[in-house]
Amino acid sequence: MNSENVLIKKANWFKRFFTVERERWFQYGETENDAIVTINEMKKLFLDQGMSYFSQFNDPRMITSISLAEIIARSKKIEDFGAPLDLRLVLLIARTHKFLGNDRDAKDYAQWGLNNIGEAKGLIKDFEAIGLGSF
Structure with a gap:
């Protein structure tokens, strides 16, 4: 099963969401195990970089x-x-x-x-x- 879902890797509000060269496209693979590996990869990327991105909005x-x-x-x-x-x-x-x-x-x-x-x-x-x- 292929997907075009995106998780962005770079830390820049607008560019993170809308700039192609800063995106990482995830393929979920053909099996459930492939999908689980991809989901774990996405989770790691979010925890490593996503949390720091969202933390900038702690102060309005x-x-x-x-x-x-x-x-x-x-x-x-x-x-x-x-x-x-x-x-x-x-x-x-x-x-x-x-x-x-x-x-x-x-x-x-x-x-x-x-x-x-x-x-x-x-x-x-x-x-x-x-x-x-x-x-």
């Missing part, structure tokens, strides 16, 4: 420290951080501010997102929900 200030000015300027800081320079990042920041109770900041990011929605019409309701106090 990592997300809320990104300013609208840095997003607008497409800051090198954000590139180094590995974040996508688009509305999804702004939505993540707005939601994080909302979660932390920073309603004014959440609304500022949500309004910027709405003002710059472009073709991403599917995100309108998400930004509006933050602006209305729900999400």
Whole structure:
């Protein structure tokens, strides 16, 4: 049984998930034993590298420290951080501010997102929900 599932090996938020040269494709093999070996390999990779990746999000200030000015300027800081320079990042920041109770900041990011929605019409309701106090 072959699979095209992916577990990423490198530690960079955006690039880890979307850059082909940083991906490792796992073949599950033809037998149950082949699949078990592959799953154990995936588990080891996650424990060795995945946990350190996710640990960077233990402090939400990592997300809320990104300013609208840095997003607008497409800051090198954000590139180094590995974040996508688009509305999804702004939505993540707005939601994080909302979660932390920073309603004014959440609304500022949500309004910027709405003002710059472009073709991403599917995100309108998400930004509006933050602006209305729900999400």
